[in-house]
Amino acid sequence: MEVLLQTLISGLLLGGLYALIGLGMTIIMGVMKIINLAHGELMMVGMYVAYLLFAWAHIDPYLSILVAVPLLFILGVALQKYLINPVLKVDAILPENQVILTVGIGMVLANLATIIFKSDYRTTPVDYATKAWYLTDLWKDSPIELSLSFPWTVSFLFAVVITAALWFFLSRTDMGKSIRATAQDKDAALLMGVNVERMRVFTFGLGSALVGAAGCLFLPIYYLYPDVGGQFTLTGFVITILGGLGSTVGAILGGLILGIFESLTATYLGMGWAPVGRFVVFVLVLIFVPGGVASLLRRRRFGK
Amino acid sequence: MKRPLVIGLSILMLALSLPLGALAADFKLVVPLPLTGKVAKFGEIMKKSFEMAAEEINASGGIKGSQIVLGFEDSTGKPETARAIVEKLIEGGQPVIVGEYTSACAKAVAAVAEERKTPYLVVASADDAITQQNYRYVFRQNQVNAHYADAFVSFMGEVVKPKTIAILYETTAFGTSGADAMENDAKKLGITVVLKEKYEAGAPDFKPILSKVKSLKPDVVYMVSYVMDASLLMKQIMELRLEAKLFAGGAAGFAIPEFIDNAKNAAEYVVSATLWTPQLNYPGAKAYAEKYKAKYGDYPSYHGASAYASLFVLKAAMTGAKDWTTEGIRDGMKAVDLQTAFGPVKFEDRDGYQNQNFVETLAIQVQKGDFQTIWPKTHASTPHVYPVPSWRDRR
Numbered sequence: 001m002e003v004l005l006q007t008l009i010s011g012l013l014l015g016g017l018y019a020l021i022g023l024g025m026t027i028i029m030g031v032m033k034i035i036n037l038a039h040g041e042l043m044m045v046g047m048y049v050a051y052l053l054f055a056w057a058h059i060d061p062y063l064s065i066l067v068a069v070p071l072l073f074i075l076g077v078a079l080q081k082y083l084i085n086p087v088l089k090v091d092a093i094l095p096e097n098q099v100i101l102t103v104g105i106g107m108v109l110a111n112l113a114t115i116i117f118k119s120d121y122r123t124t125p126v127d128y129a130t131k132a133w134y135l136t137d138l139w140k141d142s143p144i145e146l147s148l149s150f151p152w153t154v155s156f157l158f159a160v161v162i163t164a165a166l167w168f169f170l171s172r173t174d175m176g177k178s179i180r181a182t183a184q185d186k187d188a189a190l191l192m193g194v195n196v197e198r199m200r201v202f203t204f205g206l207g208s209a210l211v212g213a214a215g216c217l218f219l220p221i222y223y224l225y226p227d228v229g230g231q232f233t234l235t236g237f238v239i240t241i242l243g244g245l246g247s248t249v250g251a252i253l254g255g256l257i258l259g260i261f262e263s264l265t266a267t268y269l270g271m272g273w274a275p276v277g278r279f280v281v282f283v284l285v286l287i288f289v290p291g292g293v294a295s296l297l298r299r300r301r302f303g304k
Numbered sequence: 305m306k307r308p309l310v311i312g313l314s315i316l317m318l319a320l321s322l323p324l325g326a327l328a329a330d331f332k333l334v335v336p337l338p339l340t341g342k343v344a345k346f347g348e349i350m351k352k353s354f355e356m357a358a359e360e361i362n363a364s365g366g367i368k369g370s371q372i373v374l375g376f377e378d379s380t381g382k383p384e385t386a387r388a389i390v391e392k393l394i395e396g397g398q399p400v401i402v403g404e405y406t407s408a409c410a411k412a413v414a415a416v417a418e419e420r421k422t423p424y425l426v427v428a429s430a431d432d433a434i435t436q437q438n439y440r441y442v443f444r445q446n447q448v449n450a451h452y453a454d455a456f457v458s459f460m461g462e463v464v465k466p467k468t469i470a471i472l473y474e475t476t477a478f479g480t481s482g483a484d485a486m487e488n489d490a491k492k493l494g495i496t497v498v499l500k501e502k503y504e505a506g507a508p509d510f511k512p513i514l515s516k517v518k519s520l521k522p523d524v525v526y527m528v529s530y531v532m533d534a535s536l537l538m539k540q541i542m543e544l545r546l547e548a549k550l551f552a553g554g555a556a557g558f559a560i561p562e563f564i565d566n567a568k569n570a571a572e573y574v575v576s577a578t579l580w581t582p583q584l585n586y587p588g589a590k591a592y593a594e595k596y597k598a599k600y601g602d603y604p605s606y607h608g609a610s611a612y613a614s615l616f617v618l619k620a621a622m623t624g625a626k627d628w629t630t631e632g633i634r635d636g637m638k639a640v641d642l643q644t645a646f647g648p649v650k651f652e653d654r655d656g657y658q659n660q661n662f663v664e665t666l667a668i669q670v671q672k673g674d675f676q677t678i679w680p681k682t683h684a685s686t687p688h689v690y691p692v693p694s695w696r697d698r699r
Contacts, residue, residue, distance in 0.1 A: 002515070002519060003515045003516055003518075006511065006515040006544070007511075007512045007515055010509055011512070014508070014509050114340055118344070119339070119341055119342075119344035120345065120348075121345065121531065121532050121562070121566075123535075123566050125565075125566065125568060129539060129568065130539050130542045130543055130568070130569070132543045132544075132545075134545065145545065147543055147544050149511075218508070221508065222508045222536075223535075223536070223566070226340075227341070227342070231506065262509075263511075264512070266503075266509075267513065267515060267516050270502070270513075271501060271502065271510075271512070271513045272501070272503060272504065274504050275504055
């Protein structure tokens with residue numbers, strides 16, 4: 001019982017952070033119809049921003065979200081405007097050449113980070129790194145002992161707040177509605193007077209900003225090195241497929257499902273199975289639920 | 305007026321220096337190491353140590369009058385890259401190979417070296433298999449994984465006397481061989497292995513697997529990891545208040561200063577197996593450690609000491625060699641019997657190993673944020689702290 005509960009807590013916290021990574025990817029996917037394979041590397045850039053602020057000015061990684069988010073937004077906008085858009089316009093031999101471009105962008109970012117920061121591991125040793133709340137501290141005679149890590153919980157709550165803000169933005173503002181319109185039907189949106197080109201640029205910025213925030217949230221509980229991005233790109237990719245391409249609700253659920261699934265696998269099958277499990281889920285979803293969680297929700301008239 | 309004189313003099317100087325140069329050409333040695341990538345930290349410690357040794361040897365007249373000219377090639381910790389680098393070096397006529405860090409890379413390099421009949425000195429890779437292949441040209445200066453934990457095991461047997469042990473290890477050649485060795489040692493001591501599980505290196509969250517360990521209540525938790533996993537494991541053990549009589553590591557990630565820097569107070573009282581510490585009384589060990597610390601701000605780990613000593617071993621081998629061909633140096637290596645800063649070095653064939661140096665291993669413990677040598681007692685710098693306080697009582 002204790003092990004199961006502790007595992008579920010870990011899975012939920014991890015899933016919330018995964019969801020934030022998946023969200024940025026799925027938004028870009030929805031509007032641009034391409035998988036952004038530089039996603040993890042953008043997260044890595046966000047992490048280095050937070051790390052530098054900590055190293056130079058001792059700014060808490062959670063506060064550096066305020067700096068990393070706008071910076072990553074600008075970076076995303078610039079990438080879309082000057083690299084991806086021109087490539088979209090060219091007829092290439094390869095149908096999906098912009099995907100290959102994102103791989104290239106990712107490589108360049110990772111190698112730039114290696115040149116600037118060397119391949120050293122970096123951490124931000126905050127005072128609350130190993131702080132946790134314990135059930136037995138609250139309830140003396142508790143039969144089981146559960147712990148809730150302070151930084152993991154804070155990161156999770158931040159992820160929830162950011163996700164809620166994003167939902168509000170997409171469903172309640174003009175800009176958000178335009179983005180959703182572009183994602184649903186580009187041509188119709190054009191006819192309705194939506195500036196599709198601008199939406200694309202803005203979306204890529206937004207996706208980058210979200211994953212930059214995820215980077216800041218991961219830094220206190222994890223560590224940082226130039227090649228850290230690759231694994232998160234994969235994670236985001238699996239979540240995007242699992243959630244249903246371009247569905248925000250799907251990405252949130254997908255992230256939570258993956259987080260909890262990985263934790264359960266680690267506890268009950270063995271941690272060595274985690275990477276295998278991830279791809280088993282990936283393949284099964286592709287075969288049996290091609291639309292991901294979103295299509296299941298739609299069947300229940302639940303999600304939009 | 306003066307110009308002809310200067311020219312004349314310089315011609316004379318050149319003429320004089322040419323035969324000297326011909327007598328003792330520089331000895332170029334290119335070392336493959338992981339300088340970028342996940343294990344770059346270890347490569348960096350080794351690179352600095354190689355440089356220090358070369359500087360000292362050159363200052364004292366080089367090898368038979370030849371100055372060592374060091375070069376480095378980055379293998380990024382990938383076996384195929386290491387292999388390609390070494391192929392190129394042998395092709396270019398380098399008669400001996402020294403270096404590499406991970407067991408996977410060293411295995412690849414050893415195979416090439418044997419194939420091309422070029423002596424290869426392994427300095428920090430632990431997988432037993434490297435010197436169990438009947439290789440004639442592969443020499444290993446550091447202890448093998450099967451014996452890495454000897455001192456730690458004797459510490460367990462004499463001090464901790466545990467009944468149960470849980471072993472966590474990463475899915476690499478190093479992790480697997482280290483975990484297998486510990487399983488055997490535990491069986492010999494009559495300790496029950498309640499869990500032996502591998503994990504994915506670089507994972508952000510070990511709490512699920514650690515919850516499982518916690519529910520099994522082992523007396524000792526033994527982990528074989530590289531550096532960042534080691535810190536995360538200890539941090540999350542502290543977070544979960546996983547109580548055990550002893551937390552221990554199998555060298556590598558648990559035995560370098562970064563572990564303490566990153567795990568902070570979660571690292572306190574952790575015991576690790578290691579091959580060398582700055583507090584040892586081998587000739588030159590202290591001098592090297594202090595010099596390294598003065599230069600780079602931190603004490604070196606055993607990887608550095610081994611790299612540092614390896615050039616002195618190479619010097620001894622080449623001084624004793626009848627010529628500097630691959631065969632000559634190979635025979636020179638076989639004849640080496642040297643006291644170094646890393647301990648005595650002598651390549652023996654025994655217990656199924658070939659050209660293997662058997663060195664005494666040690667156990668270290670983190671005390672007040674520093675590594676202290678605690679076992680064997682003859683080498684101890686401070687007494688060990690045991691039993692360790694529970695997480696609840698710390699702060």
